[in-house]
Amino acid sequence: MFAARFHPPMASAPPLCRRGVPSDRPAAKDPDAPNPL
16 A cells, blocks of 8 residues: 555656756756846
8 A cells, every 4th residue: 555655656756856957957047147147
């Protein structure tokens, strides 16, 4: 039973990480690049 519940969250983990990486990179580049420039 626990394994079945862990399966759904595991699949959601990879997509969440990918969204956090691209979101952090463009977000930091936008305010960081135009701000300091």
